[in-house]
Amino acid sequence: MEQPEPEVVAQTVSTNMPKLETTVQAPATDTPRATIFDVQNVSIYYGSFKAVTDVSLPIHEHEVTAFIGSSGSGKSTVLRAFNRMNDLVVGARLEGQMTYRGADLYAKEVSPAAVRRRIGMVFQKPNPFPKSIYDNVAYGPRINGERNKAKLDEIVERSLRAAVLWDEVKNRLKQSGLALSGGQAQRLCIARTIAVEPDVVLMDEPASALDPIATLAIEDLIRELKKNYTIVIVTHNMQQATRVSDRTAFFSVLTDSKNDTRTGVLVEYGPTQQIFEDPHDSRTQAYVTGRMG
Numbered sequence: 001m002e003q004p005e006p007e008v009v010a011q012t013v014s015t016n017m018p019k020l021e022t023t024v025q026a027p028a029t030d031t032p033r034a035t036i037f038d039v040q041n042v043s044i045y046y047g048s049f050k051a052v053t054d055v056s057l058p059i060h061e062h063e064v065t066a067f068i069g070s071s072g073s074g075k076s077t078v079l080r081a082f083n084r085m086n087d088l089v090v091g092a093r094l095e096g097q098m099t100y101r102g103a104d105l106y107a108k109e110v111s112p113a114a115v116r117r118r119i120g121m122v123f124q125k126p127n128p129f130p131k132s133i134y135d136n137v138a139y140g141p142r143i144n145g146e147r148n149k150a151k152l153d154e155i156v157e158r159s160l161r162a163a164v165l166w167d168e169v170k171n172r173l174k175q176s177g178l179a180l181s182g183g184q185a186q187r188l189c190i191a192r193t194i195a196v197e198p199d200v201v202l203m204d205e206p207a208s209a210l211d212p213i214a215t216l217a218i219e220d221l222i223r224e225l226k227k228n229y230t231i232v233i234v235t236h237n238m239q240q241a242t243r244v245s246d247r248t249a250f251f252s253v254l255t256d257s258k259n260d261t262r263t264g265v266l267v268e269y270g271p272t273q274q275i276f277e278d279p280h281d282s283r284t285q286a287y288v289t290g291r292m293g
């Protein structure tokens, strides 16, 4: 997967997308928040290869939604569709409908760059820019036109505090972002993403390259961040999904041995506790109990 162009990390430019205030049906015990994304019958292709078929699900505001499932089931592909990152892949295309706050995310007039400014992304491997810690965080706000030093100082401090990194780096802001540990570098990337106040943060296995202590720090951070952001996270770590997410989508692979094709499919979506404790589909049950992976 291609890494984002530098401009991609600059979120927040307002677009004309309207706000959507709808809710979806859910069990009586569950009170869903407003729907921020609505995915309807989405299939995604890479050239002639259908990577994932007929996915429908809502994503609720100020919640953490986890995507779990076996390798190659299309989790990252669907995640990248939310901020049009697949558009960077030559030959990638989407069928079906995906709305963001009620507006068609794939309408002709929608600029993928504008979408990426509002819907930020944190990658599996921490990818700080070869710049100082300060400049990593100030990068997006500067691209958005912020030149005032005092304002930039304030944004950098606020973002690093929100990413729970400030105390560890406040005395070495001029040091390279590349000199940080893996866990610190990932928190720097999260600070860089939120410095431009995105609406949504997508995370593709954000802790898989980290040790257990750094992983728990990122999980604490995710729980904290959902107060201000909507988060969608791909994870292979089922404990992590239960620790951080409100809802879980379980993906699997449909194999067609006759045509030798493997296509990702969304098997089940629901409140995380239901998916793990009372899965309705036998494939989900097999996966969450470790009988399939």
Ligand SMILES: Nc1ncnc2c1ncn2[C@@H]1O[C@H](COP(=O)(O)OP(=O)(O)OP(=O)(O)O)[C@@H](O)[C@H]1O
Residues within 6 Å of the ligand: 001, 046, 051, 069, 070, 071, 072, 073, 074, 075, 076, 077, 078, 089, 234, 251, 262, 264
């Ligand atoms: N850029 C690409 N070009 C072509 N095929 C791709 C591309 N990215 C992913 N695929 C294919 O699409 C399918 C789904 O991949 P994807 O990475 O979305 O799955 P995943 O569930 O996230 O897997 P993993 O858990 O292993 O990361 C796979 O068959 C993969 O090989």
